[in-house]
Amino acid sequence: MRWQGQELGVTDAAALPGLEHLSGLVRSVTTPEFAGVTFHEVLARTALNHVPGASAMPFDWTVNPYRGCSHACVYCYARGTHEYLELDAGRDFDTQVIVKVNVAEVLQKELRKGTWMHEPVMLGTNTDPYQRAEGRYRLMPGIIDVLAESGTPFSILTKGTLLRRDLPQLARAAERVDVSLAMSIAIFDDALQHAVEPGTPSATARLETVRAATEAGFAVTVFLMPILPHLTDSIAMIDHALTRIREAGAVRVVYGALHLRPGAKQWFLQWLEQHHPELVSSYRGLYPGASATAPKGYRTWLAKRVRPLLRVHGLDGRAEDDHPRGTPVAGLAARADARAAGIVTTSRGRATAMRVPATPPAAAPPRLF
Template structure:
């Protein structure tokens, strides 16, 4: 895949996941990354108009756009402002390929515009579902919809013909990396009709690190020494720690037969693909 642009209608997120990597951005921007994070959201009310203008530029090459790579585009505030929906409509009209990543089942509200867009350009959705374990979910993803609710939303979108996968991210060492918990997610993703699955392990940049480790000390103090060892000198785990987990996920996905099983597969007409290639 070529270069991807990132589109985020909201800056900040009310969900306040303990591992949220946006805390690191906020810290770099000298905004609160501690408990105050998520108490106020910045809303880009004119984002759809700006997007429309940008897509109309002669120099625009219909590059792939990723919605929600920084903050959740279907967090509760979207119910009021409908900016993500407006962006999906603009992208659909322009036949511009895009992907969405979210934890928010509210996305099913927009199935109509997603279907229209997917008939004109390549569209994909990823639901972030790192675990189904109720305790880990409640303590590390406060305020988010229960994972099984996300899976029901996934099913609805897949049934409408949209390509929807599961992103198991972040998997938390010593918590959600247990083989039985990984398998629970893969099995449920398969039952819901996920077209693919991928996994990423936790990384801890300054801003996220302090907050996550403080929450860990409160909720699972016995794990703190191991985290201090694992993340002693780096934000990212070494390959020796990440590869076995990723391989387990790949293996489980193969065993459970995760693949694109959509009965209806929406895709752009061949002319649109040719046009995109020719531009």
Template sequence: MRWDNLSSATHGGPGDPPEAAPAAPPLPLALPGAVTRTFDTPGFAGMTFYEVRARSIINRVPGASRVPFEWTVNPYRGCSHACVYCLAGETEILLADGHTRPLAELRVGDEIYGTVAQGNHRRYVRTAVLAHWSTVKPAYRITLEDGTTLTASADHRFLTPRGWKHVTAAPPGEPPRPYLTITDSLLGIGRSGPTTGDPERCGAGQATAAPLDGTILSSRTALRVRRIEPQGRELRLYDITTGTGDFIANGVVSHNCFARNTHTYLDLDPGRDFDTRVIVKVNAGELLRRELAAPRWGGGHIAMGTNVDCYQRAEGRYRLMPQILAALRDFANPFSILTKGTLIVRDLPLLRQAAEVTQVGLSLSVGFVDERMWRAVEPGTPSPRRRLDVVRTLRDAGFAVGVLMAPILPGLTDTDDSIEETVAAIAAAGAVSVTPLPLHLRPGARQWYAAWLAREFPGLVPRYRELYGAGSYLPQAYQREVTARVRIAARRYGLHRPAPGETRQVPPDAAPAPAVEQLSLL
């Protein structure tokens, strides 16, 4: 759909979500008159929702696309799955001219220092600020051996000789993640700048002792962590997106939020805005009902969740999917849903009703079951184990559920052991089929993934350059080889490729679906 076909939502209507508080951050230029809301719950801290009334909701997939469907419905643009990495506004950021500037005062376009991996080393290079934002989060203070302090959110990551580490351990109930302790050291130049024999410290706004361009990041300048203390309150914290994916904060190398291009045509930045400024098509259900009733609509299959997850956390607030499912049921229009979200279980009664009159395909996306890899690549989404629990629930309700084994990451999750472990878990969850899909990297996602790979697995960068040198998709030979190995494993565990329509119908003798409470969002 075109974004000039949007109008503002009406205030105070019967469909307004509960506990919504009007807010007034600047509106994107492409969304004039949209109703702007924030929510006073921890799970949506720092997020803004733009409620719009779309003028069309069934979208035709471009003919050049390789996807096996023609029509989609997307009630949301942007996604609330992602994490937040932030620092205090007074944190001094190293500029490309050697001076420093407080993080809160940086602006898009400022030239600063970051790092890039080259072979076995990481070097300092100049980069630019691509996006800048703030939010309010619980704060922690990290004190280093030279007296340097950093105030950051629990999710923030700093570079250590053993890789990137979060400020704190994962919250209770979440998979473990690498985190700082007093045995760790942070890499960087320190507050005094690069080694030149000049003992003077580099104070705020002062220039470092020598240019950093091309200098190798050395563990000799690492600073030991002395204390990590919760501040006991929420503070306004800031972050940026840079061209290298990191920056120098109070003399140490700091991770930044990743960037994607999907929001740029809305006059929103491609990184933080995608995760925290979500467009909500509040009239999606009524609009879909009208378009399904139009004489020109031919009743084609509609795919959902293929672009933005329709069961992201925001759906728990806005409840757009029940209206959409009811419309598809009433018009007996075939559809499928692909999701990483557990909230789909809430709508089991509607899904069963729809399956009685039309074909309904349900699939969960589970690319791998390594939870450390999940935390690194898909932060903010339900864990693979929780998604497989949803497969079990849908199976017990009578659905034949497929699993899209995506993405399979070259060099990371395409090993025989990873494929075997993932296929075994999918089979144990009761899925009827598994469809492998190796990673494809469209513009935006490609830049984010390349930056992440260079930071986390620099040794794989040359291989990826070779594999993706021709575009967004992997070579056909690689895809065939990985697909063959997944299918061999699938046969061992009794899985098979679905026949057309096989996963889209509830068996007529299936037991009634159990009553399901809405899942917690927090």
């Protein structure tokens, strides 16, 4: 990269708190086209992140080219991770974006190791790989290339319409490995979407991206989540959402109620007090104390609303918590224990035998970069 000749690891007295000694920090950048956003370019030491065995996530490996996200979704569950950098989970998460400028090169080295078992890799689990910063840094083409060249299947979950830029490359990659694409669209009311997800493309633009991916040969999954209690959980709103999803050509839907993890919870409730104060007491009842998930009673009630509508619209669909740990989720990379039987469900509808290591690698300590 063009910044690798610069001195690294020195103290910068003008840096944000937590970034003064950030190993690999190259520079911090602001540009007029991204008003209010600062990009902190770093040289990553690792690219592959191993998901802890105790996690309920249905995949073992992730790659996150960015930390922080200018999509600025007030409910984003990843907000709390910014606090590890001594940045706040609110405004800083939206405006202080860490960019791993050498992520493709580091990933290529990791995938070439003899110990790599070509297990599926998931992109988009922490922050969005197709957020607006990707238009500037173009990290995803390199990541796609090295994954395909190494024979590693992968999945992408995004809200970003920049995905369309890479569809030809993704189609070529899918000739070599399984590639799964999923689009996250939680809100179909334009005014509410702009208030809750101010940095995201509109639902219409995302649906057009679903249509383009379908035309490129992918069976696209839409994540209709989070469904917001009292805001997007009416029968009329769910029916409208599923109608538009089906018209765009998606074949399956994963739905789920709002999660409010630490960091996200405080930020969301602050937003709710400003925009819908009449709902604050109800939300505090649904998510009391440190509770991050909606109660089972609400989730059961929601499923009874969504499932009949999925059948009406001819969509394959399941709730996110319908997947016990170890079962593959359509549109997502599957965990190794789910693949023990040799079957992986992909968004192209194929079942693929996978090699699984006899002994899973020991979980490495968590790394930010």
